[in-house]
Amino acid sequence: MAHYIVRREHPKNPEKHSRVWKVEDVLKICSMDAMMNLDKIEAIGVSCFWSVESQRALQIAANMKKLRWIDLNQKYVSKKLLVVTPLSLVIMPESFPPRDLCCLTLKNINANQLWDGYKFLPYLRMIKLDSLDKLMETPDFEGLPNLETFMVYGSSLLKQIHPSFGHLQKLVCVDIRNCGNLKMVPPITQSTKLETIVLSWCTLIFNLSNIQQINLENIVPRNMNHIGVWFSSGCLRKLVLSNCSLTDGDINSAAGWELPNLLELDLEGNGFVRLDFSLLLLPQLKRLNVSWCKQLVELLELPSSIAVVIAGWCSSLKSFGNISNCKWLWQVSVWGYTKLGALCGDILLNSMLQGNARDYFISINLSGDDIWRRASVLWVVWMKTYNMLLPHDWCNHFSGILMFVKPEVTFEGFPDITIKMGVQDVCQSELDDQEYNETLETHYDQIFVGYVSFSSLRHTGCLNSTYNTISFSLDNEYLYGGELRFRAVLVPKDDPMQTPKVPTDSSEFWDGEFDYRKTFTIQHDSNSSIKILWKCRL
Incomplete structure (x- = not known):
């Protein structure tokens, strides 16, 4: 509808449109006189340019006095054009970009700087700036x-990023990835709004030898650590x-970091052995x-505020340290081989059930041979659905549902x-009749544990004493190539593993994932039923 509205008055005259996105329209504009008045165009966004057309589009855009948004993606570059078209030293013509520009997005453009x-x-x-392979300097x-x-x-x-970058006062997000030769990012000390910094696969930035590019004495005291300068x-x-x-x-040299509002810290793929967060x-x-911190052995003194720990493929990991003070911890994800030991699962689960998460949700996945005591009996082979009858007055006697899932093989999905x-009225389970009391021996050593508290569903119709069944089901696509072993139990309110009920502030229960990654999602809520989706792994 929006596209139709933009084009309806002048369908064959793209130069009169406020927004241009069709390849044929951009090419038509590129063939016009460079001096033509293009004051109607406010936004241009298109892919599938040849090298010559992308340069021409930028030259023409210099005459778009009201241009506020530009997004160009040069997808295809022929070998012939690369031979006859030399590398552009400056992407933009002298008169570009126009003064009113708000957003500039460029991908696969063949040049080494934006403007001079x-x-x-x-x-x-x-x-x-995405995949500008020849880019050598920023403006x-x-x-x-x-x-x-x-x-x-x-x-x-x-x-390097131009030294003036450090003077910007309105910066909110800095995201720099896969710039393997980047040696210097100016200390970001002027912005009072900076919320996100991403430096990924930039292996040379924190090399101590690179610090001598920077005169730190004029910025911070001589004893300031070399990483904390940036943050x-x-x-x-x-x-x-x-x-x-x-x-x-x-x-260790970052001792004294003071980031009072930091919510998320991603240290994936680094060479740590022991991470001590007390520093x-x-x-x-x-x-x-x-x-992917493959040398990491210990995580020590996790902050008491921590809610989610992701530690996949940490093959040397032996300990999470003492987490008894982590009362808001509700999600731990560890996949791939580790050295955590047989009791780690019990320790994690029991500690989390004693914390504030017992009033909300818990999601754990661990690898290894450890099988929790609560799940060591009455495992069933689960094919499609599993129905569990609820006892009389269940909502007054039980605090929630505890589930264990054990795949027999590695799933392409999870x-x-x-x-x-x-x-x-009728409860039938579509599952194998066989039940297992023995220790599980499967080819795949991942186990998933989930807990849904009834108190977390207070705002729904869940606490309805007329409900008599809990039904668990799985999409059939995940069953190809193997089976799941499944166990679900109700957790009594007088469970000795749970401390006395203490009112908690639900605003402290942090689930900061994007909607499509949320671990627990209420998909349907009515007087007759409630439906919850548990994503076992991120």
């Missing part, structure tokens, strides 16, 4: 006072330092990712389990 020298662009708020940022988002992906020749913003909420070749020494001042940290509570 100083440009005053007071409305530019976002720059995104001068002094003329971009309102820049909020700066993203650079896959620029292997880029060695002094008290507003920072998300910090990603994945695959940056960091080691224990880097974290870092992270009082609000909710989510920690240390996946099981998403639907839990449905309601009233059924």
